[in-house]
Amino acid sequence: xxxxxxxxxxxxxxxxxxxxCKQGPVITVEPEGLFYCQVDKKDINEIVQxxxxxxxxxxxxxxxxxxxxxxISKYKDIPFYKGQTKVVLxxxxxxxPSSIDEYIEKGGYxxxxxALLEMKPEQVIDQVLKSGLRGRGGAGFPTxxxxxxxxxxxxDKKYVVCNADEGNPGTFVDGAILVADPHAVLEGLIxxxxxxxxxxxxxxxxxxxxxxIESIKRAIIDSRKKGFLGQDILGSGFxxxxxIKEGAGAFVCGEETSLMASIMGxxxxxxxxxxxxxxxxxxxxxxxxxxxKTLATIPIILRRGVEWFSSIGTEKSTGTAIFSLTGMVKNTxxxxxxxxxxxxxxxxxxxxxxKDDAKFKAVLTGGPSGGCLPADKLDLPVDYDSxxxxxxxxxxxxxxxxxxxTCMVDMARFFLSFTQAESCGKCTPCRMGTLxxxxxxxxxxxxxxxxxxxxxxxEIAITVKEGALCGLGQAAPNPVLSTIxxxxxxxxxxxxxxxxxxxxxxxxxxxxxxxxxxxxCGACLQICPSNAITGKxxxxxxxxxxxxxxxxxxxxxxPPEARAIDKIPxxxxxxx
Amino acid sequence: MQGLSRADLAEQVIPSLQEIQERLGYIPRExxxxxxxxxxxxxxxxxxxxxxxxxxxxxxxxxxxxxxCLGTACHLQGGDRxxxxxxxxxxxxxxETTPDGLYSLERVACVGCCALAPNIVLDGEVFSRTTQxxxxxxxxxxxxxxxxxxxxxxxxx
Ligand SMILES: Cc1cc2nc3c(=O)[nH]c(=O)nc-3n(C[C@H](O)[C@H](O)[C@H](O)COP(=O)(O)O)c2cc1C
Ligand code: FES
Numbered sequence: 035x036x037x038x039x040x041x042x043x044x045x046x047x048x049x050x051x052x053x054x055c056k057q058g059p060v061i062t063v064e065p066e067g068l069f070y071c072q073v074d075k076k077d078i079n080e081i082v083q084x085x086x087x088x089x090x091x092x093x094x095x096x097x098x099x100x101x102x103x104x105x106i107s108k109y110k111d112i113p114f115y116k117g118q119t120k121v122v123l124x125x126x127x128x129x130x131p132s133s134i135d136e137y138i139e140k141g142g143y144x145x146x147x148x149a150l151l152e153m154k155p156e157q158v159i160d161q162v163l164k165s166g167l168r169g170r171g172g173a174g175f176p177t178x179x180x181x182x183x184x185x186x187x188x189x190d191k192k193y194v195v196c197n198a199d200e201g202n203p204g205t206f207v208d209g210a211i212l213v214a215d216p217h218a219v220l221e222g223l224i225x226x227x228x229x230x231x232x233x234x235x236x237x238x239x240x241x242x243x244x245x246x247i248e249s250i251k252r253a254i255i256d257s258r259k260k261g262f263l264g265q266d267i268l269g270s271g272f273x274x275x276x277x278i279k280e281g282a283g284a285f286v287c288g289e290e291t292s293l294m295a296s297i298m299g300x301x302x303x304x305x306x307x308x309x310x311x312x313x314x315x316x317x318x319x320x321x322x323x324x325x326x327k328t329l330a331t332i333p334i335i336l337r338r339g340v341e342w343f344s345s346i347g348t349e350k351s352t353g354t355a356i357f358s359l360t361g362m363v364k365n366t367x368x369x370x371x372x373x374x375x376x377x378x379x380x381x382x383x384x385x386x387x388x389k390d391d392a393k394f395k396a397v398l399t400g401g402p403s404g405g406c407l408p409a410d411k412l413d414l415p416v417d418y419d420s421x422x423x424x425x426x427x428x429x430x431x432x433x434x435x436x437x438x439x440t441c442m443v444d445m446a447r448f449f450l451s452f453t454q455a456e457s458c459g460k461c462t463p464c465r466m467g468t469l470x471x472x473x474x475x476x477x478x479x480x481x482x483x484x485x486x487x488x489x490x491x492x493e494i495a496i497t498v499k500e501g502a503l504c505g506l507g508q509a510a511p512n513p514v515l516s517t518i519x520x521x522x523x524x525x526x527x528x529x530x531x532x533x534x535x536x537x538x539x540x541x542x543x544x545x546x547x548x549x550x551x552x553x554x555c556g557a558c559l560q561i562c563p564s565n566a567i568t569g570k571x572x573x574x575x576x577x578x579x580x581x582x583x584x585x586x587x588x589x590x591x592x593p594p595e596a597r598a599i600d601k602i603p604x605x606x607x608x609x610x
Numbered sequence: 611m612q613g614l615s616r617a618d619l620a621e622q623v624i625p626s627l628q629e630i631q632e633r634l635g636y637i638p639r640e641x642x643x644x645x646x647x648x649x650x651x652x653x654x655x656x657x658x659x660x661x662x663x664x665x666x667x668x669x670x671x672x673x674x675x676x677x678x679c680l681g682t683a684c685h686l687q688g689g690d691r692x693x694x695x696x697x698x699x700x701x702x703x704x705x706e707t708t709p710d711g712l713y714s715l716e717r718v719a720c721v722g723c724c725a726l727a728p729n730i731v732l733d734g735e736v737f738s739r740t741t742q743x744x745x746x747x748x749x750x751x752x753x754x755x756x757x758x759x760x761x762x763x764x765x766x767x
Contacts (some may be wrong), residue, residue: 055725202719204682209723241628241665242721282624282663285719299620301662317617358724360683366725432724434682436695448685452719458662561746563698586688587694587742 035082050214051251052127053368054114057097062109062127068096069109087403100364100386110245114365117384121346121354122330123370126214131249134256137217144263145336146221150270155229159185162229162332165340166352171197171288171325172403172430175419177332180322184230187320191393192232195316195323196223197293198239198246199287202401203452205432206358208326210368212239212246215330216253220276222329224262225336227274230312230322235276239294241283251278285402286454286506288430290323292458304504315549318433325430327356349375349419355428357399361435362389369433371416372601378412381435392437394522400429402449403509405516408444425516427509441538442521443528446514447475453510464507467498471514480541481531481604488518537601544604549574551598558588558599619649627660635675636667637686672707674734674752681720683727692728693717695742699749711755 035044052060057071061081064380068091070081085091096105099110109115120126129136134160137143149158163178172436184192196219200208212219219237227235239247254276257263265273286292287302294316296302315321331353335343344352351373357380361370364386371380377397381387388394396406399416405426407414414420418428436445454468471494474487495511502508518525527533534542547558547567554572566582569575575598577588623645630641637660646653660666678684678693693715697703702714722727726738730745737748741758 058726090753141722200722201719203680204684206722206724207722242718278626280625281665282628283665296624297621298617299623299659301659303662360724361686361726368725400684432682434686436686438650445686448682462705561742563695582699583694585691585698586744586745587691587695590742 035087038082038087040082040086044437047130048132049127049129049175050131051210051368052109053118053123054109054112054365055367056365063091067108067110069097069107069112071097113386113514114367114384115213117379118370119346119354119372121334121343122218122327122356123211123215123368124334126211126368126569129215129319131214132252134217134253137215138260140374141337142333143221143292144261145333146262146529147223147268148336149225149228149274150268155185155231158225158229158336161353162335165335165343166347166350167328167331167335167343168351168418169325170327170331170430172400172427175429177324177328180312180324181226181229183310184232184320184322187313189320191234191317192230193316193319193321194223194227194230194232194235195293195297195321196237196326197237197290198237198250198287198326199281199288199293200240200243200326200430201281201288201456202403202430204358204360204401204434205430207356207368207431208466209240209243209246210358211326211330211356212243216246216249216344217257218330218333219250219326220253220257221262222324222332223276224267224274225332226322228272228499230318230320233274233320233419235274235535236279236297236316237276238279238281238287238297241280247278247280254278275587284458285452286458286504289504289506292505293323294321303460304459304506306503307453323391327431339578348415348417349388350419355416355431355432357433359435360441362392362437363387363435364389373417374415376413376415377407380433381412385435388435388437392439392577394435395438395440396436396442396445398426398434398436398445398513399432400427400509400512401432402428402453403427403512404429405512406430406436406445406520408520411520416530425519426512439536441534441536442517442524443475443478443534444538446517447472447479450475450510453506457506457510461501461503461507463498464502464503464510467494468507468510470494471498471511475514478525478528479534479539481528481532481539483525484518485529487529488522488525493517503575517530528579532605533603543584543601544575544579544602544606545582545584545586545588546600546602547575547577548598548600551596553596553598554592555593556591557591561587563587616650620651622654623649623651623659624663627630627656627666633665635671636669639668647741666667669707670711672712675716675735676712676717676728677716677721679719679721679727679729679731680706680717681724681727684720684725684729687727689728692730692740692745695746696749699746 061070061073096107105113158180167177168174198208246462284302287296289304291304292302311321347353354370355373360366398406450472454472457464459465495515499580527535537543552574559567564581564583566578592599642656646656680689704717728740730737730740
């Protein structure tokens with residue numbers, strides 16, 4: 035830029051996640067709000083020459099709306115963005131996350147100043163309570179109430195913790211916020227500490243997020259320099275500081291009592307509650323634990339007022355819901371909508387519908403603790419209570435869309451194998467129950483299922499739900515129960531007909547070459563890792579059932595003009 | 611370490627293990643003994659903590675560390691099939707290292723790039739929208755590099 039004499043006219047900055055991951059890498063040009071997507075290194079030159087110097091935007095890099103084929107220049111006009119309400123994510127993709135000054139320019143730390151200099155802790159808590167904010171970590175507990183309990187506990191020492199463990203596989207909201215807007219989270223944490231009277235805090239963050247760790251580390255240092263952390267913050271007499279604790283790869287450590295055990299250097303196993311952390315937490319002292327999104331919402335509530343905030347969303351679930359939208363949907367990325375928005379709006383308007391215009395089958399929220407909802411639940415409003423009633427949970431922000439290529443039995447088995455492996459083993463219902471359910475699901479998937487297995491699964495599921503010590507076990511059966519509830523016919527197809535309708539379960543399918551279609555190009559033979567394919571050049575190829583490991587590589591590389599590889603039920607046709 | 615309480619010492623166990631793994635790539639036996647000594651805890655206590663967390667490994671990783679994401683988004687889009695093919699190609703199961711010490715294979719539950727699934731991580735670098743074809747090409751190119759490096763080493767001797 036400087037080389038071209040644009041040093042003074044154009045400012046280049048790096049931003050955090052803009053949300054539309056599917057179209058990455060992206061470049062935005064402000065103040066026009068122009069949006070270039072899927073930009074390559076080679077394209078940069080053209081953008082600089084044509085747009086920045088010549089004043090002529092590079093149209094070929096604009097977003098193409100799939101439905102109409104029209105190019106859209108401004109991101110505000112793209113349906114993916116138009117359908118959203120950015121409240122907590124308002125800074126994400128707008129500011130340079132490594133610059134505390136940019137955050138302050140946007141009104142950052144105003145909320146903290148207001149709280150520390152103009153309000154008593156009780157007043158802050160009152161405001162948070164009135165806002166109706168509920169914990170975004172999954173359980174939806176009113177944040178103001180939690181803080182009131184924390185405030186009420188008498189102790190010489192108290193702690194606050196930001197829960198950034200985000201162990202839910204398939205979710206990246208908290209990590210993205212920490213990368214794109216770390217100061218918002220930090221500001222929320224300082225306000226939380228002031229409210230309950232803590233002088234020490236931790237950010238417990240997932241080891242798999244190196245960028246987020248860097249980002250929050252830097253934010254802490256900059257914030258200290260500006261006097262928002264440390265002794266006598268802003269001359270208010272309140273002192274507080276934060277340190278970072280990295281997780282070490284245990285899903286259960288997202289659960290608050292396990293998380294505390296992990297911070298104290300122990301095995302991260304949960305313990306029964308009560309006592310609740312706000313009474314007895316880290317080293318026996320009152321501890322208030324909040325999720326990243328919960329904390330990032332606090333500064334906005336203080337800045338823009340309780341009335342404004344609670345006007346968004348529904349009566350019982352105020353504010354916005356943030357999801358990482360992934361799976362078989364056209365537009366994947368980070369999405370924020372008012373609570374109460376329907377699943378249909380999120381998936382079809384914001385998400386643009388199903389990939390390759392395939393048929394929608396199910397949507398999952400809440401990850402391994404949640405459930406799958408079918409098409410007739412698409413008009414369900416997304417709020418804590420409606421989702422719970424339908425058999426899933428709001429969870430901590432994963433929304434995964436599935437089409438007809440997803441097998442619901444396989445999905446249930448996938449989550450159960452996850453929770454089973456992550457079960458800490460402390461309580462019997464979770465340790466044994468999840469294992470037994472996993473065995474039954476494996477039996478069904480392998481084509482050996484019996485009619486009674488579905489009832490057995492349900493029985494064990496209820497026992498685990500009721501008997502498990504912590505939320506991991508209590509919620510582990512949810513994916514199984516919800517898939518049986520809504521997709522029982524799929525279980526029955528596996529059991530009665532020995533068929534996997536989605537053609538996923540390996541024992542029930544096999545790959546074959548359709549002789550009439552094979553052009554003998556040899557692509558499949560070359561990629562097959564198990565040497566299961568034979569055939570001479572230009573002759574029909576054959577897959578050996580014995581050697582095939584069903585990795586599907588052949589299907590992927592078979593040229594589109596041939597499409598000679600087919601997945602068929604395992605018991606169909608004689609083996610070669 | 612004088613003047614520090616048992617709780618203060620315990621708090622340092624996990625960060626210390628993380629630092630050792632960061633530097634050596636795994637937690638050797640001797641490190642456990644050393645930490646036990648340093649923190650006045652038993653070896654069982656240190657190992658008990660270390661083995662609870664899946665990030666810690668107790669055998670050296672291969673020269674190339676390949677991790678295949680089996681988080682929900684990646685599973686849905688064929689992560690397990692990528693793993694099956696890789697496992698077959700390398701002749702090892704997840705958690706193992708090839709006998710020649712070149713590759714270690716692991717599964718990982720989400721690396722935070724779910725929107726671009728399926729993802730794999732090779733030597734710390736994330737590769738998104740992986741296909742069987744692109745994965746094969748990636749491993750082929752690494753094999754070639756390694757062979758080339760070996761040849762030039764032999765040549766210079
Ligand atoms: C198995 C399990 C895993 C959890 N993982 C997380 C997590 O990754 N992040 C999180 O914020 N809360 C997680 N929670 C919820 C926490 O226990 C706790 O409720 C939450 O951090 C409180 O913050 P909030 O009130 O702001 O939601 C998990 C709970 C369970 C049972
Ligand atoms: S599920 Fe693979 S990156 Fe998240």
